[in-house]
Every structure is written in structure tokens, then in C-alpha cells.
Amino acid sequence: xxxxxxxxxxxxxxxxxxxxxxxxxxxxxxxxxxxxxxxxxxxxxxxxxxxxxxxxxxxxxxxxxxxxxxxxxxxxxxxxxxxxxxxxxxxxxxxxxxxxxxxxxxxxxxxxxxxxxxxxxxxxxxxxxxxxxxxxxxxxxxxxxxxxxxxxxxxxxxxxxxxxx
Amino acid sequence: xxxxxxxxxxxxxxxxxxxxxxxxxxxxxxxxxxxxxxxxxxxxxxxxxxxxxxxxxxxxxxxxxxxxxxxxxxxxxxxxxxxxxxxxxxxxxxxxxxxxxxx
Numbered sequence: 680x681x682x683x684x685x686x687x688x689x690x691x692x693x694x695x696x697x698x699x700x701x702x703x704x705x706x707x708x709x710x711x712x713x714x715x716x717x718x719x720x721x722x723x724x725x726x727x728x729x730x731x732x733x734x735x736x737x738x739x740x741x742x743x744x745x746x747x748x749x750x751x752x753x754x755x756x757x758x759x760x761x762x763x764x765x766x767x768x769x770x771x772x773x774x775x776x777x778x779x780x781x782x783x784x785x786x787x788x789x790x791x792x793x794x795x796x797x798x799x800x801x802x803x804x805x806x807x808x809x810x811x812x813x814x815x816x817x818x819x820x821x822x823x824x825x826x827x828x829x830x831x832x833x834x835x836x837x838x839x840x841x842x843x844x
Numbered sequence: 845x846x847x848x849x850x851x852x853x854x855x856x857x858x859x860x861x862x863x864x865x866x867x868x869x870x871x872x873x874x875x876x877x878x879x880x881x882x883x884x885x886x887x888x889x890x891x892x893x894x895x896x897x898x899x900x901x902x903x904x905x906x907x908x909x910x911x912x913x914x915x916x917x918x919x920x921x922x923x924x925x926x927x928x929x930x931x932x933x934x935x936x937x938x939x940x941x942x943x944x945x946x947x
Contacts, residue, residue, distance in 0.1 A: 683846035693855045700859055700882050704866040709874060716878050719859075723885050726852075730896040732906050735888075735913075742913055747881060747920050754924045755874055758931045767872060775868030779861045786857035790850055804900045818907050825914040832918030840925035 683800055688729055695722035709755050709765050717748040734807045852893030860886030873927045873937040877920060884916040 699719035703712045720743040727736035759765055805813075814822055863882030870876050888909040895905020931937050 686845040686847050689847045689851065693851075696855065697858060697862070700862040703878060703882060704862055704870075709872060712875060712878055716881060719882060719885065723859075723889055726855075726889060727892055730852075730892050731900075732892050732896070732909075735892060735906055735909055738910065738913060739888075742917055743881070743885070747917065750920060750924050751874065751878060754927055757928060758874065758937050767875075770869055770871045770875075772869040775865050778868060779865035782864055783857060783861040786861070787854070790853045790857065793850075793853075800897070800900070804896070805903055810903055810906065813903055814907065814910075821907070821911055825911055828918050829914060832921050836921045836925035838925075839922070840928045 684729055689726075692722050692725045692729065695719075696726070704771075705769070707766050707769055709759075709767060710752065713748060713751045713755055716751065717744055720744040720748065731804050734810050849893055849897040852897075853890060856886045856890035856893065858886075859883075859889065871939050873930070873939055874924070876939070877923045877927070880923075881916065881920060884912060888912055 696719055699715045699722060702715040703719065706712050706715060720739060724736040724739040724744065727733075727739055755765070860883050863879045863884075863886060866879030867876050867883065870879060891905040891909045891912070893905075895903065895909075899905075927937055930942070934942065936942070
């Protein structure tokens, strides 16, 4: 396990993340935006690997890159009447830009004032086995609640999107 | 050359703010949901990074990120189901045209 995080893979993955996120907002084609979301998810999974969170990277690829992107593309396809509907106006508003910029300035100020020194990372971080052991001991209750949430969401999604009764 | 937690926090803040900008300005319901996913990813990245740098042995940040993923998956599933139900009823997903409650 590395004792520090190398800059070059971080810069590549960060650039991929930011490029994808910017293209989601800037592209005019809804289908292209869905694929740029997929690219952002994969880059974030790479960042999770860099942070030695292997299990989360796997879940990120399966849940976000796999399931969520497929759902997004299905919904885009089901709600377009013809091919031209995928091309939209760019929909950028100054008010939204102002709010996002203000949030960014606030977050930046917080980061600068927090400014932790680069710590010496511990040589050994817990692996997937330790993750699983903790998940089913100390975190068992949140785990059960999460499964109930997923069940309710599943039933609700079927109920809402089902045909006319 | 190495990077510290500040670089990850800055990246997460940028990702969150790009998502926020899109979620507030887009007029298509599906695009708004995509931008919400970007925001969730920014939050998760922050949690995992801080957990790795500050308390890597307790894995608390990773568990929180995993539960956020569960909630985000439920949210996107329900959100897209709502978009489909809305489309079936009104034949549009343009948020500008859903103004029946406007006084």
C-alpha cells in the first residue's frame, strides 16, 4: 500500500472528471450528456482506487456506471419523440451561475482555512475483508435500513412508472 | 510528487459546483437528475478522501459514502420513474411547461 498519493495519476483523473462534468453541462445533446456522466463516474472510480477504496470503486462502476447510466439513457430514449428532440438549447442561466460560484467561493475559503498538512499516510489500510467485517458488525443497523430503503424505492419506482390502471 | 487532502477537496468542490450549476439551470428533468448525480459524486469523493487521510483505519468515510450511494441509487430510480410518469401524463419533460400550480 503506498504511503502517499502520486500526483500524476491524480492530475489525469481529476482532469478527466472535470472535463466530463463540464461537458455534461455544456453539451447540447442529452444522449451525449448521459455518456459524459458515464465518463465522470469511471474517473471518480479511478480516484477511489487511488484512495485505496477498492470496494467503493467496484460499487461505483457497478451502480453508477452500470445501472444509473443505463437508466438515464433508457429514460432519455423513452421521452424523446424523434431524433431532433435530443438537441436542446444550452439552458445556461446567470442566476444559477452566481449561486454555483458563491458556493464554490465558500467551499474554497473553507478548504484554504482548513488547510491540513499532508500527513504521512499509514502504510497499511484496511482491505475489503475488514470492510465487510465492520459492515456486518458495527454498521449492521444502517445496512439493514439501507436494504429497506432500496426495497421501498424499488416498489415505488414500479408503482409510479407502471402502466395506467 | 504527492498530493494532499486539499487537492481532493478542491476537486470535489469543483465537481459539486458544476453539478449545482447544471441542476439549477437545466430545463430538462433528465438533465437535472444527471447533474444531481454529479453533485453526489463530489460529496462521495470528499468523504472517501478525508477518510483516507484522517482516519483510514475506521473506514467511517467509506461506509458513509457507500450508504450515500444507496440513497442516490434510490433517488435516481424514483426520479426517473417520476419523469416517466410525468411524460406519460403531460407528454413533456420540460420543467418550464410544468406550471399548472402557477397562481
